[in-house]
Amino acid sequence: MKALLLKDWYMAKKYCRTYVLLAAVFTAISIFSHSYMDMFYISYPCLLCGMIPVNLLSYDERSGWIKYSAALPYTKLQIVSSKYIFGILCQLTMLIITGITQGIKAYSVGMFDIKELLFIMFTVLMISALSGSMSLPFVFRFGTEKGRTVYLITIGAICALTVTGNTMMSKLMLIQTDSALLSPMFLLIGILIYFVSWFLSYTFFKKREL
Amino acid sequence: MNALEIKNLSKSYKDFCLKDLSFTLPGGCIMGLVGENGAGKSTTIKLILDIVKKDSGSVTVLGRDHQHQSHLTKQDIGVVFDEPAFPLCLSARQIGKVMKLTYSGWSNDTYCGLLSRFGLPLDKEFKDFSRGMKMKLSIAAALSHKPKLLLLDEPTGGLDPVVRDEIVDILFDFARDEEHSILISSHIVSDLEKLCDYIAFLHKGRLLLCDEKDKLLSDHALVRCSKEQFKELPENKVRYKKETAYYVDAMMLREDIPPQFEAFPITIEELFLFMVKEGE
Numbered sequence: 147m148k149a150l151l152l153k154d155w156y157m158a159k160k161y162c163r164t165y166v167l168l169a170a171v172f173t174a175i176s177i178f179s180h181s182y183m184d185m186f187y188i189s190y191p192c193l194l195c196g197m198i199p200v201n202l203l204s205y206d207e208r209s210g211w212i213k214y215s216a217a218l219p220y221t222k223l224q225i226v227s228s229k230y231i232f233g234i235l236c237q238l239t240m241l242i243i244t245g246i247t248q249g250i251k252a253y254s255v256g257m258f259d260i261k262e263l264l265f266i267m268f269t270v271l272m273i274s275a276l277s278g279s280m281s282l283p284f285v286f287r288f289g290t291e292k293g294r295t296v297y298l299i300t301i302g303a304i305c306a307l308t309v310t311g312n313t314m315m316s317k318l319m320l321i322q323t324d325s326a327l328l329s330p331m332f333l334l335i336g337i338l339i340y341f342v343s344w345f346l347s348y349t350f351f352k353k354r355e356l
Numbered sequence: 357m358n359a360l361e362i363k364n365l366s367k368s369y370k371d372f373c374l375k376d377l378s379f380t381l382p383g384g385c386i387m388g389l390v391g392e393n394g395a396g397k398s399t400t401i402k403l404i405l406d407i408v409k410k411d412s413g414s415v416t417v418l419g420r421d422h423q424h425q426s427h428l429t430k431q432d433i434g435v436v437f438d439e440p441a442f443p444l445c446l447s448a449r450q451i452g453k454v455m456k457l458t459y460s461g462w463s464n465d466t467y468c469g470l471l472s473r474f475g476l477p478l479d480k481e482f483k484d485f486s487r488g489m490k491m492k493l494s495i496a497a498a499l500s501h502k503p504k505l506l507l508l509d510e511p512t513g514g515l516d517p518v519v520r521d522e523i524v525d526i527l528f529d530f531a532r533d534e535e536h537s538i539l540i541s542s543h544i545v546s547d548l549e550k551l552c553d554y555i556a557f558l559h560k561g562r563l564l565l566c567d568e569k570d571k572l573l574s575d576h577a578l579v580r581c582s583k584e585q586f587k588e589l590p591e592n593k594v595r596y597k598k599e600t601a602y603y604v605d606a607m608m609l610r611e612d613i614p615p616q617f618e619a620f621p622i623t624i625e626e627l628f629l630f631m632v633k634e635g636e
Binding site: 148149152153156157160161205206208209210211213214216217218219220221224355356 | 402405407408409427428430431433435437439440441442443444445446450453454455456457458459507
């Protein structure tokens, strides 16, 4: 497992520089945006991080590593899990950065509220959990080429969800919904999405002939 | 202990079928899988590694069923595929670090020694390597964790004779240890003839023959004669004949050749070609 994570780290350093740049730009926009808690700019960097495992998997397939790794002493569970763990690590790192930057922004304008901040973070976690989790099982099942179609549909669905989420959140703010209740719910949904996706990916990949 | 025991192994695809494959690779030996493109060589290696699922039959690798805790068995196997498949952006140094965490028996000294012997740069990305360099790196990685069995799928395909010779030398060195075995597939029969103790002929998913190389070469022989002389040969003993405008070549078991005929030694390549044509 450590070997697979190290390999993914080397690959991410090489192939995902654009992601880091984009994440930095969107985080900067979210900081300097006059609109308080603009969910699109806040969630997009985390959403990008969720796409990193799918991206790495497509590079693995292109280089033939997927087939080769099946000949090495890794289990299929380890191969699948490494992608999810790497994705979680990327997303959590980005989530922490988001939390810190949004916290500082809120504090600087005198609107810091820990419950609201956690609410934002867990909402972002839920949305970003969707990004990779929806396409990974299909990519593990059908390979990158066919999985790419699903990937594009996923992006469209997530964009729609982000917009809906933004609207819903504005409404929730208006009706003063208790964020203390919503936060753990979003956290649970995010975790649930991850585990269902993980399970599906493993089930599909176990049966796949390389 | 046998390195490999394969019994009645079968696998069907829509347009190809590997049927009832059975052979044994004794420990400390090298076996060559000879066959044309699409004969089933790669499928056999993938089935041994459980990368593709068998339909029926049994595979025992180093005394263990190949599907039982296969990741543990793979610690003792070195694998090289026809297309070297490391992530393209990784350097040989990074690949070494990944492999160190992959194999419990990984030896960095062995790996660096092989890289140096092959003249491979440590920090160049894999994608910038030539095909020969990629194959050498794959072989270095496959040999650096003290494997007991090497599974090599067309490791010399598409390489120039100098590199092929280097690779054959490395494999010879590996096979000197009595515990080390190699199953190597290739359609470059001359490489296998140099290297192997056993030869298995695969043709259209069927095993035509599997025997010791020396026995095959000593048992079979070639008779070159005129068309008139050919009529004197016992027809039922001629395994295959090839007619040209000037002579007839007949492949026969050496013991069946009448004393008045001169028996010429046959090469593994000729034997394979004759057997394929006989099968057709």
